Amino acid sequence: MKILLASYYPLPALGGIWRFVSQLKNRLEHLGHTVDVLSHNPEATKYRIIGRQPEVEISQLSPYIKEKLTEAFPTLHSNYWIYHTELYRYSLELSSLYYGLHQYDIIHAQDVIAARAISRVKPKHIPLVTSAHGNLSGAIFYHLKTGNRYLTDNQIKDRFEYEYHKALEYSGYHCSDYIHTQSNWMREKIINEFSVSADKLFTFPYGMDIEGYFKRSEVETSISRPPNKKVILFTGRLVYLKGLQHLIESLAILKLHRSDWECWILGEGLLQNELQAQCINMGLEGDVKFLGVSDNVPHFLRQADIFVLPGLQDTQPHSVMEAQLSGVPVIVSDAAGLPEMVINGENGLIAAAGNSHQLYLHLNYLLDNPDIRTQFANSAKEWAKDRWSIDKMVNNFVAMYKHAISSSN
Numbered sequence: 001m002k003i004l005l006a007s008y009y010p011l012p013a014l015g016g017i018w019r020f021v022s023q024l025k026n027r028l029e030h031l032g033h034t035v036d037v038l039s040h041n042p043e044a045t046k047y048r049i050i051g052r053q054p055e056v057e058i059s060q061l062s063p064y065i066k067e068k069l070t071e072a073f074p075t076l077h078s079n080y081w082i083y084h085t086e087l088y089r090y091s092l093e094l095s096s097l098y099y100g101l102h103q104y105d106i107i108h109a110q111d112v113i114a115a116r117a118i119s120r121v122k123p124k125h126i127p128l129v130t131s132a133h134g135n136l137s138g139a140i141f142y143h144l145k146t147g148n149r150y151l152t153d154n155q156i157k158d159r160f161e162y163e164y165h166k167a168l169e170y171s172g173y174h175c176s177d178y179i180h181t182q183s184n185w186m187r188e189k190i191i192n193e194f195s196v197s198a199d200k201l202f203t204f205p206y207g208m209d210i211e212g213y214f215k216r217s218e219v220e221t222s223i224s225r226p227p228n229k230k231v232i233l234f235t236g237r238l239v240y241l242k243g244l245q246h247l248i249e250s251l252a253i254l255k256l257h258r259s260d261w262e263c264w265i266l267g268e269g270l271l272q273n274e275l276q277a278q279c280i281n282m283g284l285e286g287d288v289k290f291l292g293v294s295d296n297v298p299h300f301l302r303q304a305d306i307f308v309l310p311g312l313q314d315t316q317p318h319s320v321m322e323a324q325l326s327g328v329p330v331i332v333s334d335a336a337g338l339p340e341m342v343i344n345g346e347n348g349l350i351a352a353a354g355n356s357h358q359l360y361l362h363l364n365y366l367l368d369n370p371d372i373r374t375q376f377a378n379s380a381k382e383w384a385k386d387r388w389s390i391d392k393m394v395n396n397f398v399a400m401y402k403h404a405i406s407s408s409n
Helices: 015-028 058-072 079-097 112-121 135-146 154-158 160-174 184-194 208-216 244-258 270-281 296-303 318-325 356-368 372-385 391-406
Strands: 002-010 032-038 046-049 108-111 128-131 179-183 202-203 228-235 261-266 288-292 307-311 331-334 348-351
Touching: 002 015, 002 079, 002 112, 015 032, 015 391, 032 079, 046 079, 046 307, 079 160, 108 112, 108 391, 112 128, 112 160, 112 296, 128 391, 135 154, 135 160, 154 160, 160 184, 179 184, 179 391, 208 296, 208 318, 228 244, 228 296, 228 318, 244 261, 244 270, 244 356, 261 391, 270 288, 288 356, 296 318, 307 318, 307 356, 318 331, 318 372, 331 356, 348 356, 348 372, 348 391, 356 372
Parallel strands: 002 032, 002 108, 108 128, 128 179, 179 202, 228 261, 228 307, 261 288, 307 331, 331 348
Antiparallel strands: 032 046
């Protein structure tokens, strides 16, 4: 098969989507398929097929697109966010036409915006499948929540930015021939909230290059743990939907009872200054370390005793997969797809989302019980090696592609 992986967003990029795309491409090519990746570049100046020349500069396309947008929506330019989303998605459409979509057997969109753009310009006989890596409108909700804490949930959902992205998400699902979800939570949301037929959905988890991950983990590192203290680790974006504000509240309670721990926060994002201020206000400035972004996550995990992700919305984050493979006991919230990644009480613990006291109780329990930490760690590692198999994931995608192609014929 000749396969196009298409993304509205920039690639390569830090985070799970690029790991997913790059590993899927490599494995499919190993099986003899031809795979191209069409995406925004990291500088947000062009859409291009990675590694192919020439590349299409957005500046070459934007005068035409801006003229059409102004004709259709004369005041849209006043909303910078939506205006540039429109500019970029139409740039993706025109770039797709430039490279030619007729050459592919199947197109695999990595987000609903790319799905909508590609669906408008692709030949009708070429099937389009979409991976729902996340709930777009939910992510927009929490992004808006970050800067509008005074608004109620309903007021945020009445905002034009939220309604716009919800409409894009709806159209992206409905223009796809088939949709991949990695969690039952995401599957049910698409069926119930976006009125998509269950027959269009394939549900199976992500996989990882586990052998490659273990090799990266074995490299020597200078990262060292604090003496006589356990390390609690979070890795990810410092944004509202990750629930870090609740983690810091739980750590403030934990400090009232014990001091044999240190928390490392690995990542960056919009809330970093606010979270650092929260730590200072709660007397945690010496106990919580903000370490920035690193491409050395396996080495930090080697030093960790507990991994925690108190997210408010997450589907199947690679950070949890990596922690389990590293043999680190995991605490996650019960939000979205997270509880599907942990067997509560067997290979990790699940806390109610937003419940700082329950999160404190789980942290305290694992710090108190080294034997339970070891039991969870060993169980999680064995479970993860089977559950997050990249070969199983790729075989599932190949079966999905073949089904889509045969259905289109």
